Amino acid sequence: MGQLLFESEDSSTINTSFIERLNLTLRQGCAYLGRRTACHSRRKDLLADNLALQMCYYNFVRPHSALKFGDETRTPAMQTGLVKKQLSFREIFTAFEIIFRWIFMFLRTWVRVERFLWSPAL
Numbered sequence: 771m772g773q774l775l776f777e778s779e780d781s782s783t784i785n786t787s788f789i790e791r792l793n794l795t796l797r798q799g800c801a802y803l804g805r806r807t808a809c810h811s812r813r814k815d816l817l818a819d820n821l822a823l824q825m826c827y828y829n830f831v832r833p834h835s836a837l838k839f840g841d842e843t844r845t846p847a848m849q850t851g852l853v854k855k856q857l858s859f860r861e862i863f864t865a866f867e868i869i870f871r872w873i874f875m876f877l878r879t880w881v882r883v884e885r886f887l888w889s890p891a892l
Contacts, residue, residue: 792828799824830857 833843833856847853 826862
């Protein structure tokens with residue numbers, strides 16, 4: 771996924787506002803990541819499942835106004851060439867072969883993220 775993003779025409783500069791906007795989007799869409807109290811998700815597996823669903827929605831279902839191509843609004847997966855059209859939740863849950871490649875890339879990076887999120891505080 772990183773290589774596809776690097777090769778896309780929109781990846782000429784890295785901007786922290788994009789990352790912070792993604793963090794806000796994830797926090798608004800995932801109750802486990804909300805900062806209402808000091809207590810966060812108690813079960814890592816539920817958090818991982820919720821984040822995977824959020825990432826599928828964000829990358830495959832939700833069109834982004836910044837990724838317009840003519841009159842067509844595109845998803846990040848369309849922009850990187852993983853899919854040719856915007857997917858629905860039905861297509862995501864029934865056509866796993868389309869997104870297997872993306873899920874494996876996510877799982878490889880999740881191990882690194884999980885070590886960071888669940889490491890004991892210094």
